Amino acid sequence: MRRCPALKKHGRPFFLVKTYGKLTEVLTDRKLASLGDTYVNFAYSLATSNKRGEPSGAKVKGSVLAQALKKSGLRKHMPSRMTSHMLADAAEALVIYAWLYNYITLDETVATLEKADEPVEGFNQLLTTIKSRARFS
Numbered sequence: 149m150r151r152c153p154a155l156k157k158h159g160r161p162f163f164l165v166k167t168y169g170k171l172t173e174v175l176t177d178r179k180l181a182s183l184g185d186t187y188v189n190f191a192y193s194l195a196t197s198n199k200r201g202e203p204s205g206a207k208v209k210g211s212v213l214a215q216a217l218k219k220s221g222l223r224k225h226m227p228s229r230m231t232s233h234m235l236a237d238a239a240e241a242l243v244i245y246a247w248l249y250n251y252i253t254l255d256e257t258v259a260t261l262e263k264a265d266e267p268v269e270g271f272n273q274l275l276t277t278i279k280s281r282a283r284f285s
Contacts (some may be wrong), residue, residue, distance in 0.1 A: 184240030
């Protein structure tokens with residue numbers, strides 16, 4: 149995957165992104181989730197646009213992401229007593245983490261979401277793929 153060399157400052161994909169030692173650290177990073185929200189909605193909008201054959205701005209419901217996170221088996225890496233909103237944030241954090249660290253591309257994200265019949269299934273497949281590829285120190 150090609151990236152702009154200017155984005156590889158400080159030995160990390162983006163200098164503002166810290167190094168994570170555990171999956172739980174990624175899933176509970178609220179700032180990462182904030183960035184992930186934009187990426188997830190953008191990728192989902194592209195997938196929806198491709199399916200419809202015309203531009204479409206789509207927003208992913210938090211309940212979709214929370215269900216996909218549970219279905220993918222990632223819920224066990226989260227603390228107990230998490231709201232549906234927190235689980236959705238965790239999914240967004242993991243998706244953007246995977247893109248930032250080159251575990252998944254935007255094209256692959258869009259294609260995965262586009263192929264799925266239901267959004268929950270598309271995000272489940274995406275999160276499962278990321279879970280199998282992501283590595284932590």
